[in-house]
Amino acid sequence: MMVLLIRKTTEIVGWILLAVCACLASDGEPGGELNRALEEIKSTARLIDDRSATAAAVQGQLQVQAEALSAEIRQERRRCSAGSFQQALQINRIRYDLLALQQVTGYLGQLEERLSHLRTAANTLNVYRDQVRDDRLILQALNDLDSSELLRQVQEAVGEYRRQSGAPLLKVPAAHRPPELEMLWNDLVKAH
């Protein structure tokens, strides 16, 4: 029994030492850093995907609102025979709809900008991921590669994109002015 116990204890201690050594060894190896970089890229990309999905969902709902408002403005325009912008402003429903459309269009513009940034971020991360995988393959084959510059770039990008994906999708008041009411009216009139 004692022999068995000693044998098992030795075996367990062996496993522990193996695990510790493996960890310590991997910590210093470039392969380990590349794997960690891949993990970072993966989790950041998920954040960006989630954020993009949220932005796209909100964008979809706002587009529905914008279309409904535009349709109502056109309908009121026909009903009240409002030809000019000044005539249109005299009709409460059209004036308020234009104001609401201005609000929605302003948000849609901001969202489009954010979606564009998120798209760029997702593409950049895909490129970095490919580069990291390339470096890892070379490292596997040659056991030697200086990836420090790539890792620095990945860290920088990941940090930046994490900050970006944590920021609000919209800001009020927006940095850019929403379209003028008259411009919105003209676009609606031109479309029909």
Next chain:
Amino acid sequence: MTGMETDFKTDFESLEPSDLRFGDAESPEPAGLPPAAADFPEPAGKTPAKRRLFRPALAMLALVGAISAGVWLYARPPGLAATRVASTSPSESAIDAASASAPAAVAPSSETTEDSSGWAIKLREVDEVRRLLHVKKDAILRVQQDYRYGILELEEETKHLLKQARIDSLVLARKNSEVDLLLQNIQRRQMYSEALAQPLQWIDAASEELLYLKRRASIDLLVAAVAEGIDMQRHLYDMDLALQKFQPTASRLAIHPGPMTAASLDVIAKRLIEQSKLMQVVPGDDRNREIVAEVCSGNLTAAGELSRLSLKGARCLAESDAKQLFLNRVTELTPLAAQKLSEWPGEWLCLNGLAKLQADVAAHLFAWQGAWISLNGLGELSVEAGQHVAGWNGRQLELMGLHSPFSAEHLMRWEAAGGRLFVPDTLRRAIDLAVGKAPGNSDS
């Protein structure tokens, strides 16, 4: 939208599991126990020797677990911790809140649910006030319509009086006290009718502003969870203010009619004198006026003798509670009189004296909610008039004088919708042939 979403997807799913495990030691999960651990003696062993061995073994196992956990914590990738922090950041909570309002929502937090239910109540309050405003608007429109009809009724009466008394100048008209009283009444009704435009305008403006405030808040509610700087409290404040401001109270809807808004008595008199000159005296008008006076006092026994239906006569008949009206001597019906008559809540309307039915008269007549109309004096029914028959909700229509099937198609459509149509045999055969029925199978 879908395409856009597809663009955003990073293709990490394409990475094989082996790609993410470059070295075994890199696995983020703690290493499992070696299979040999299964060889440990069962704790169920009952001998003291076994129990002595079991305790150190357990201690060893705990030690191994602790060391493994320590090693794993030391060696785990730093990004994992960052990811977990990020997942509880305010912006992530904000996404949850946005999702709660979005159709494809994750389960909302209790706070979000409270917020949204509070907003739902507020938006319902706005809807309720708008509903009240619309009810008031409908009531005012009805009153305004009554005033307008009343003005026309008084004008008709005044013109008749002017014709009868041969009054053809303003001076004479103003000297006649009966005419002067009628003129004053017309002016008063005009003032009230025009003054009613004020509360109507106020109601429209209030309703539109409330709708806008609701829409503006709804749009911001849609994006509030993913936006910075949106002041929902301000929306609440604005809505509360508007809800108070736009309650349709008596003082807010009060009208202030003034003589400035109505035409002067002279202007009204001049116009009516000119119109009365063009009027033709119809024999029996005096008798008609007598009958109308009786009808208006509630006695309908002589209503069947009416040869002409005045606006006043139509109003009094429409206000009666008779179930059947036999107006078979009426040969002409004005659209206005038809409109008023269509408000009568009875069941059977006989107008067999009408030889022609104008489309605008038909429009009002077939908007009547009663069950049975007899128009047996009609020789023809124009397509325009027939179109209104097709949409009538009544059950029975008699057109036994009809010989020209101009609008047979509309009549067939009305009959196909469940109406009982009575037409002469020749027309019945034609209709039955058109719908493919065997002759003799028809109801009539």
